[in-house]
Amino acid sequence: MKAYKTIVKTATLLTFGLCGVCSVSSVYAQQDSSGPWMVRARAVELNWSNAQNDGLATTNVRAENKAIPEFDVSYFFTKNIAAELVLTYPQKVNIDVAGAYQGTLKALPPSLLAQYHFTGLGAIKPYVGLGANYTSFTSQSILNNTATVKNNSYGGVAQLGADYMIDKNWGINLDVKYIQIKTDVYVSGSKIGQLGLNPTAAAVGVTYRF
Numbered sequence: 001m002k003a004y005k006t007i008v009k010t011a012t013l014l015t016f017g018l019c020g021v022c023s024v025s026s027v028y029a030q031q032d033s034s035g036p037w038m039v040r041a042r043a044v045e046l047n048w049s050n051a052q053n054d055g056l057a058t059t060n061v062r063a064e065n066k067a068i069p070e071f072d073v074s075y076f077f078t079k080n081i082a083a084e085l086v087l088t089y090p091q092k093v094n095i096d097v098a099g100a101y102q103g104t105l106k107a108l109p110p111s112l113l114a115q116y117h118f119t120g121l122g123a124i125k126p127y128v129g130l131g132a133n134y135t136s137f138t139s140q141s142i143l144n145n146t147a148t149v150k151n152n153s154y155g156g157v158a159q160l161g162a163d164y165m166i167d168k169n170w171g172i173n174l175d176v177k178y179i180q181i182k183t184d185v186y187v188s189g190s191k192i193g194q195l196g197l198n199p200t201a202a203a204v205g206v207t208y209r210f
Contacts, residue, residue, distance in 0.1 A: 042205030
């Protein structure tokens, strides 16, 4: 009798397990039929590395860490290969000199990345990306306008992230990017060094694929 109960219990568990696998497979089959477009809205924490050289090593010019909104558009060329455009609006960044607040500037840092998306892991869709960043610095007001930075910056971007798809359209996104942003710093028109902002951008957001 004990063996019979064990067999029945095992068969019942296997039946429920197979039903679950079939159900999940059906959901992912629907997800694979989603369209090639994906959009995300993210909340991002920019943690600047503030690497400094030459005269900046003693002046200690630093950008303060900042939380920003981000909007991203991706297009899938295949189920694995996609391109992502990372967008936001010009962000106000506080600048400290020798540990004290000394003004602000605005930074607009769009990026374009090529991504590889891993498949076969169910609802979890991890990806890696590499690309380029262009940052424009505007509305500079530092040290009573005696200090300025170079107006633009070009650099690379490395990305690691994952989407957890709730259904074929909606998901939750976690994403980390390392972005190369550097700019020359001038005081009274004379270059005193280079500031390597190079932020690590940690983000959480919502995904929609269509």
